[in-house]
Amino acid sequence: MKEILQVKDIEKYYGNKGNVTKAINNISFNVEEGEFVGIMGPSGSGKTTLLNCISTVDNVTTGNIKINGKEITKLKSKSIEKFRREELGFIFQDFNLLDTLTAFENIALALTIQEGKKAKNIRERVLEVARKLDIEEVLSKFPYEMSGGQKQRVAAARAIITNPSLILADEPTGALDSKASRLLLDSFEKLNEEMKATILMVTHDAFTASYAHRILFIKDGRVFNELIRGNDSRKEFFNRIIEVVTLLGGDTNNVF
Template sequence: MESILKIENIEKYYGNKTNLTKAIDNISFEVQRGEFVAIMGASGSGKTTLLNCISTIDKVTSGHIRVAGEDITKLKGNKLNKFRREELGFIFQDFNLLDTLTAYENIALALSIQNVSASTIEKRIKQVANQLDIEKVLNKYPYQMSGGQKQRVASARALVTSPKLILGDEPTGALDSKSAKMLLERFEALNKELKATILMVTHDAFSASYASRVIFIKDGKIFNEVIRGDSSRKVFFNKIIDVVTILGGELNDAL
């Protein structure tokens, strides 16, 4: 299998010599093409810092992060911006849609920046809108949509450029349970049918149970991982809860 994401001995420090915090402590792992991987951990465990480093929002102190063979820790300036724009797709908890643009225009923006032709933009948007069941809201503005619809539009914006890696930062965090379940089912379908490679940080065991593998972070290190394999989602959910229990504390505290 092809490795889409390769994390090699990364460390991340914050602060100065008198007050130094090690947020990531020598983490290494890989994500293969077509995998759906969730990252879980307690608040302050380092999972968000890890995602920020992978998404190029933050920089590692040492180590390497390779996406589709490209060492992103060495990219700077326009090369970094181009890579972020063309190879990574972002799905945020708070949607990050532009209120003055329709759903169609929000999705199209990602392609317009890449100078894609109008006819190709229309074709790609129709395709991704069908996959995420948002055809009926393409001409609506964000204030006219439900939270679930907005998150699916945000997901379409991330997918429409066909990125090598899709990064989700608590993508279901602002959704009600019904909308969250619908979005996760779409993610699962996109992963299985289109072989989309997804890395999702989540505090929620239910959300993580839709992934094919879950990596647990504790105190900046990889604590454990569980692989779904042929297990049902319910069985996998129970495996996730077992690790959470080992991590200690109440479920809501640990996640």
């Protein structure tokens, strides 16, 4: 299986000589094409810094990161925007939709930027993805006319529309109620299983994490533990996740 993401011996420091914080401490892992991987850890563990480094928002201090064979730690600033546009899809907790565009226009925007894309092909692609995520009925609506769950599924459609090598999701259910969270996570399963999307998701929530194939637990900037779902049901995997969260000192009363 092709490795889409390769993280090797990365470290990240903040501060100056008198006050240095080590946010990431020698982390290495790979993500294969078609995997759905979750990253969990308590507040301040380094999971958001790790995602920022992978997404090219931040730079590592030492180590290497490759996405689809490209060494991103050596990308020049003028190449980063093109790389993000072609290789990465993003799903944020606060949706990040453009208020002045309809759902259709928000999803189609990334395709319109690409050269050689005809309007007919863009429309067909948007409708195809919208059907997969059950958001056809909101395509003509503006963000203020949609629920939080609908906005997040539109954001998921926007992330997959260009067939990126890797989708990065940062606390995607953080602003959603339990029903909307389930619908979004069902959409993630469709993206992963039917559209072969490779997903790396940061979450503090054990129920959300139970949808992934594999979980990396981060503590004090290191990979503390790893769980592989295997043939477990989602409920069985959830219970195993809770055991590790307890070891990490997490709050198991706020996992749904």
